[in-house]
Amino acid sequence: MPPAAESESSVGEGSSAAETARGLLELVRPGNVVSAGVLTFTGSFVAAGLFASPSHVLAAVLATVFATGAGNAVNDYFDREIDTINRPDRPIPRGAVSPREAFAFSVALFLGAVVCAVTLPVEALLIAVVNLVALVAYTEYFKGLPAVGNLVVGYLTGSTFLFGAAAVDSTFDPNVLVLFGLAALATFTREVVKDVEDLEGDREEGLSTLPIVVGERRALGVGVAAMVVAVVASAYPYVDGVFGVAYLALVVPADLVMLIACVRSFRNPSLAQRRLKHGMLLATAAFIAGRLLLSPGPVG
Numbered sequence: 001m002p003p004a005a006e007s008e009s010s011v012g013e014g015s016s017a018a019e020t021a022r023g024l025l026e027l028v029r030p031g032n033v034v035s036a037g038v039l040t041f042t043g044s045f046v047a048a049g050l051f052a053s054p055s056h057v058l059a060a061v062l063a064t065v066f067a068t069g070a071g072n073a074v075n076d077y078f079d080r081e082i083d084t085i086n087r088p089d090r091p092i093p094r095g096a097v098s099p100r101e102a103f104a105f106s107v108a109l110f111l112g113a114v115v116c117a118v119t120l121p122v123e124a125l126l127i128a129v130v131n132l133v134a135l136v137a138y139t140e141y142f143k144g145l146p147a148v149g150n151l152v153v154g155y156l157t158g159s160t161f162l163f164g165a166a167a168v169d170s171t172f173d174p175n176v177l178v179l180f181g182l183a184a185l186a187t188f189t190r191e192v193v194k195d196v197e198d199l200e201g202d203r204e205e206g207l208s209t210l211p212i213v214v215g216e217r218r219a220l221g222v223g224v225a226a227m228v229v230a231v232v233a234s235a236y237p238y239v240d241g242v243f244g245v246a247y248l249a250l251v252v253p254a255d256l257v258m259l260i261a262c263v264r265s266f267r268n269p270s271l272a273q274r275r276l277k278h279g280m281l282l283a284t285a286a287f288i289a290g291r292l293l294l295s296p297g298p299v300g
């Protein structure tokens with residue numbers, strides 16, 4: 001949906017070039033972009049080791065980087081009204097980037113993702129097509145539905161592992177499927193906590209997010225249940241004899257950080273969702289360490 005009236009879309013165009021550039025960089029959420037690229041690389045690495053199809057791995061990582069940046073930018077474009085309540089400091093509501101600039105930037109990034117994805121094996125291309133459609137549709141069609149938006153973001157985040165594995169023709173590697181599940185469940189939980197954090201703006205906008213429909217405590221209870229499943233499942237790569245003690249040494253603290261954050265989310269969802277992200281990043285390091293220092297036993 002192209003930008004609306006001239007007056008709205010020109011808001012932010014009075015910013016200096018430096019403010020706009022800083023705003024555009026902030027719009028893509030560079031931390032998420034880098035992390036998502038690392039997840040895709042990790043999927044390739046876990047599935048086929050360090051030197052399998054370098055050009056395909058690079059194209060998959062770049063497609064993920066472009067797609068994640070595009071998804072964040074178009075999300076802020078569609079959320080520009082809600083974010084005047086929930087996130088007034090974000091680039092569009094604070095006027096650093098105009099809605100028109102944000103929309104055009106997201107289109108350019110989506111095109112970059114497509115250019116990279118079309119060079120990949122067909123299964124990876126299929127994942128990219130599904131993800132790009134989901135990213136565009138998320139805010140308009142999924143975000144306002146109870147738990148559906150959270151599941152979509154969980155799938156998208158977990159799918160990076162599948163995407164990386166598909167780039168090296170190993171989409172359904174059992175260990176990659178486990179990482180997909182862990183990332184999807186943990187991200188689902190964090191999205192529920194973020195919905196509790198965003199309750200005021202989401203209610204103003206008439207969204208039916210999970211906490212609005214079932215109440216904050218029940219919604220957080222659903223999030224905790226999903227995280228408990230993920231934490232228990234995170235033992236699988238070690239118990240299965242694929243990842244060694246290096247994995248355990250990092251994933252156990254990561255699990256603890258995330259479980260403690262879940263408990264804290266009932267009192268302080270803002271702090272909890274940030275702590276959940278820290279735990280998830282530590283878990284990503286656990287996956288990489290686990291693959292680097294494989295268990296001396298049989299590789300599953």
Ligand SMILES: CC(C)=CCC/C(C)=C/CC/C(C)=C/CC/C(C)=C/COC[C@H](O)COP(=O)(O)O
Nearest residue numbers: 032035036157182183186230231234280281283284
């Ligand atoms: C139990 C266990 C071991 C779980 C592991 C979970 C795991 C490795 C998750 C990966 C999380 C991660 C590093 C994601 C990359 C960044 C990304 C694309 C996140 C998607 O975030 C969407 C979110 O709504 C953006 O909000 P914000 O982070 O506040 O900007």
Ligand SMILES: CC(C)=CCC/C(C)=C/CC/C(C)=C/CC/C(C)=C/COP(=O)(O)OP(=O)(O)O
Nearest residue numbers: 036064067068071072075128131156157160163
């Ligand atoms: C592998 C390929 C080709 C794509 C994957 C792309 C990835 C990793 C997507 C991860 C999830 C993501 C970046 C979603 C973008 C939309 C978004 C920011 C959802 C959450 O937005 P809101 O629910 O509005 O919450 P906030 O804006 O407050 O964060």
Ligand SMILES: [Mg+2]
Nearest residue numbers: 075076079083
């Ligand atoms: Mg948003």
